[in-house]
Amino acid sequence: MDKFIIMGGNRLHGKVSVQSAKNTVLPLLSCCILCKEQIVLKNCPCISDVKKMTEIIERMGGKIEFCDDDLKIDCSDIHYIEINEELTKSIRSSVFMLGSLLGRFSRATVAYPGGCEIGKRPIDIHIAGLKTLGVQIMETEKFIECDGAELHSDKIILSMPSVGATENMIMAAVLTAGVTVIENAAKEPEIEDLQNFINAMGGNVSGAGSDKITVVGVKRLHGCTYTPIGDRIVGGTYLAMCAGCGGDLTVCNCDMKGLSAVLDVFKACGCWVETCGTEVRLISEGNLRAIPLLRTGPFPAFPTDMQPQICAVLTTADGVSLIEENIFESRFKYVRQLELMGADIAIQDRRALVTGVNALKPSIVSAEDLRGGAALITAALMTDGVSVVYGAEHVDRGYFKIEETLTTLGADIVRVGC
Numbered sequence: 541m542d543k544f545i546i547m548g549g550n551r552l553h554g555k556v557s558v559q560s561a562k563n564t565v566l567p568l569l570s571c572c573i574l575c576k577e578q579i580v581l582k583n584c585p586c587i588s589d590v591k592k593m594t595e596i597i598e599r600m601g602g603k604i605e606f607c608d609d610d611l612k613i614d615c616s617d618i619h620y621i622e623i624n625e626e627l628t629k630s631i632r633s634s635v636f637m638l639g640s641l642l643g644r645f646s647r648a649t650v651a652y653p654g655g656c657e658i659g660k661r662p663i664d665i666h667i668a669g670l671k672t673l674g675v676q677i678m679e680t681e682k683f684i685e686c687d688g689a690e691l692h693s694d695k696i697i698l699s700m701p702s703v704g705a706t707e708n709m710i711m712a713a714v715l716t717a718g719v720t721v722i723e724n725a726a727k728e729p730e731i732e733d734l735q736n737f738i739n740a741m742g743g744n745v746s747g748a749g750s751d752k753i754t755v756v757g758v759k760r761l762h763g764c765t766y767t768p769i770g771d772r773i774v775g776g777t778y779l780a781m782c783a784g785c786g787g788d789l790t791v792c793n794c795d796m797k798g799l800s801a802v803l804d805v806f807k808a809c810g811c812w813v814e815t816c817g818t819e820v821r822l823i824s825e826g827n828l829r830a831i832p833l834l835r836t837g838p839f840p841a842f843p844t845d846m847q848p849q850i851c852a853v854l855t856t857a858d859g860v861s862l863i864e865e866n867i868f869e870s871r872f873k874y875v876r877q878l879e880l881m882g883a884d885i886a887i888q889d890r891r892a893l894v895t896g897v898n899a900l901k902p903s904i905v906s907a908e909d910l911r912g913g914a915a916l917i918t919a920a921l922m923t924d925g926v927s928v929v930y931g932a933e934h935v936d937r938g939y940f941k942i943e944e945t946l947t948t949l950g951a952d953i954v955r956v957g958c
């Protein structure tokens with residue numbers, strides 16, 4: 541259980557290139573189950589969530605090889621396994637394997653993933669969609685057993701634009717004869733990336749990025765080499781750290797479309813932002829303006845995965861900001877830790893009222909989840925003094941060696957094993 545020791549107060553400067561997006565690589569790894577030839581995913585981050593998903597594929601008999609930043613996956617000889625409680629607890633995204641297991645083996649058994657630090661995380665929308673596709677589902681106390689013998693194409697209307705459910709439905713339909721239409725689909729850039737990946741393997745998916753996705757079933761998929769989009773949340777996180785600390789930072793290989801709402805907020809705070817291709821440059825003097833109302837929501841709204849980080853930045857902004865979290869019901873747990881650092885934040889239901897203070901004070905805090913941990917590191921970088929952030933394992937789920945990247949940008953941060 542590592543911790544970070546951070547001497548705050550340094551401005552950030554320089555250039556960082558983000559790797560392929562965690563929330564793209566995870567569904568793409570699940571999708572590899574549908575293909576019986578080798579696939580290479582380029583520029584993959586060796587983060588713990590990716591490693592846990594590759595371990596599941598290896599348990600199925602798949603071959604995994606990390607060559608520098610290229611991830612080779614060969615599912616030609618895999619066998620069926622149940623995604624048991626140990627696996628769904630180790631990584632919630634294993635639920636995203638329901639669709640691909642059904643597409644490959646016509647069956648899937650997954651333990652309920654349960655809630656996590658940011659919410660209950662139900663999977664009712666996944667289950668409803670699979671039932672529409674003819675999957676017989678038996679729910680026991682701990683497991684969901686899916687019989688896909690009657691899996692067929694159909695029209696699915698999702699009750700809400702769930703990212704994971706959209707991805708599961710696409711994967712369940714890729715090798716299913718006929719035309720499947722998914723309405724009220726999630727429109728996140730990661731969905732478009734999944735579509736492009738499947739089509740690169742010879743699949744036939746269209747409409748991703750809109751709320752109506754069409755999947756025409758094909759008989760088989762062939763191998764490919766694919767470069768997923770850059771991680772907009774990792775890029776946005778480093779930009780947020782620069783906004784809060786002050787500095788001049790360029791982030792490269794960023795999916796600009798997915799960052800648009802985030803960049804608008806940085807500009808509204810008083811940062812100078814310039815984009816060129818897949819590069820974003822942000823300059824901040826550190827003295828920011830408050831944001832009267834910031835609402836998270838499904839894409840293209842402000843992404844929930846950037847909510848904790850921007851909240852940390854706004855703790856010392858001039859004025860009062862109101863943040864409304866509309867995706868996950870428990871995504872303000874990190875606020876208690878920010879209050880230990882002197883932040884003035886009042887929580888009511890899904891709203892956080894952030895009153896800017898002159899400065900945060902160095903403290904000892906603990907991360908409880910991935911993006912909350914990134915927010916605490918952001919806050920620690922903004923203080924003048926030494927802070928300790930416990931729970932590095934949460935941050936490692938989505939950020940590869942964050943301390944090394946921040947050190948190259950001028951931060952004073954070290955990782956210490958506990």
Ligand code: EPZ
Binds near residue numbers: 660700845
């Ligand atoms: C994906 O989670 C991402 N994870 C999350 O990123 C991200 O925050 C989320 O999408 C929203 O953008 C991955 O891609 C691996 P949802 P997912 O289904 O698919 C409710 C991070 O920090 N819901 O779009 O689980 C759910 O409770 C992570 O990188 C149901 O009610 O999100 C939530 O309130 C965190 N029933 C809302 O929908 C369901 O069956 C959105 O969830 C499914 C979801």
